[in-house]
Amino acid sequence: MDEKLRNTLKVQRAIRDLTQADLALLAGVTRRSVNAIETGRMVPSVLLALKLARALSVSIETIFSLESLDGADTRQGQP
Amino acid sequence: MVSPTEDRSEVLVRFHRRSLAGLMVITLVLGALGLALALSPPGAVRQPSNLLWWLLPLVIAAFSRLLTSMGGHHIDPQSPEMKAAIQDEWRRNNMLRAARAALIVVLVGQWPLGLSLGFLTSPQLTPVRVASAMAAATIMLGIVTTITFFLYLDRE
Numbered sequence: 001m002d003e004k005l006r007n008t009l010k011v012q013r014a015i016r017d018l019t020q021a022d023l024a025l026l027a028g029v030t031r032r033s034v035n036a037i038e039t040g041r042m043v044p045s046v047l048l049a050l051k052l053a054r055a056l057s058v059s060i061e062t063i064f065s066l067e068s069l070d071g072a073d074t075r076q077g078q079p
Numbered sequence: 080m081v082s083p084t085e086d087r088s089e090v091l092v093r094f095h096r097r098s099l100a101g102l103m104v105i106t107l108v109l110g111a112l113g114l115a116l117a118l119s120p121p122g123a124v125r126q127p128s129n130l131l132w133w134l135l136p137l138v139i140a141a142f143s144r145l146l147t148s149m150g151g152h153h154i155d156p157q158s159p160e161m162k163a164a165i166q167d168e169w170r171r172n173n174m175l176r177a178a179r180a181a182l183i184v185v186l187v188g189q190w191p192l193g194l195s196l197g198f199l200t201s202p203q204l205t206p207v208r209v210a211s212a213m214a215a216a217t218i219m220l221g222i223v224t225t226i227t228f229f230l231y232l233d234r235e
Contacts, residue, residue, distance in 0.1 A: 021089070028159065030092055032235065033169040048168050 006067040010038050012056050026055035088160035095164065096230060103226045105142065109135070110219030117212035118200055170233060177228035184224045185217060192216050 013023055020038070024031040028051060036042035037052075044052070053060040155161060164170070196213055 024163070025088070028163050028166075030088060030163055030167040030170065032092065032233070033167050035235065036169045042169055042172065045168060 002069045003066045004069065005040075005043050005064060007037060007040075007064050009034070009052065009063055012058060012063060013038075016056065023052070023055060027051045088163055091160060091164040092167075092170075096233065099226050099230060101142070103223055105138065106219055106222045106226075109138075110215055110223075113215035113219075114212055117208050117215060118204065120201065120203065173232040174225075174229055176232055177225050180228045181221050181224040185221045188220055189217070192220070 009023075013020070018026075020034045021031045024034045027034070027048070029048065033042070033044075033048070034052075037044050037048075049060055049064055053063055056063065156165075192213060196209055196216070200209060200212070
């Protein structure tokens with residue numbers, strides 16, 4: 001089954017009223033990385049995903065999830 | 080709100096892009112000079128241009144100084160914003176992709192480069208000179224292609 005990575009980075013950032021630059025500073029990356037992840041141009045490494053989750057004080061699954069190409073959410077532990 | 084530290088990180092990235100563009104221009108100039116030296120017949124052109132090689136260390140030193148200074152401020156390689164810019168995953172991925180693409184271009188380019196140098200150069204040139212020209216052209220092609228691909232992939 002074909003799957004793609006979906007992320008809610010933009011939503012999580014908006015909830016905390018953070019700019020891409022703010023989040024980049026918190027996670028120790030450049031704003032371009034944050035922008036590339038948000039727009040789906042880049043799949044981050046586990047290390048970077050964990051850094052982003054830590055910067056936003058959420059679990060990694062809150063930000064990233066797998067989505068099958070037919071639209072179903074295939075997050076582990078989710079109904 | 081954007082803090083001065085964030086601004087600095089973004090400035091560093093932009094400065095790095097400009098430095099790469101500068102490096103590409105220097106590579107083109109030095110590559111053209113190398114090709115001219117290798118392909119020119121012994122004589123009037125070769126002797127004065129040999130003097131230019133003495134300028135090479137000066138050019139490299141000046142460029143290094145330019146890289147480590149920005150607007151009169153020294154860049155600290157240990158600073159968090161510098162580390163973020165250097166270790167940034169997106170930029171490193173792009174550099175790897177650019178290097179892979181450049182390797183393919185260089186490998187594929189050997190055939191037309193060899194043919195063009197073989198057919199277009201004077202038959203009086205020694206094989207060593209033609210091989211030197213081939214090496215200069217290959218190095219120039221590799222560096223220029225890597226930088227071009229990186230700047231393209233790293234754009235916003």
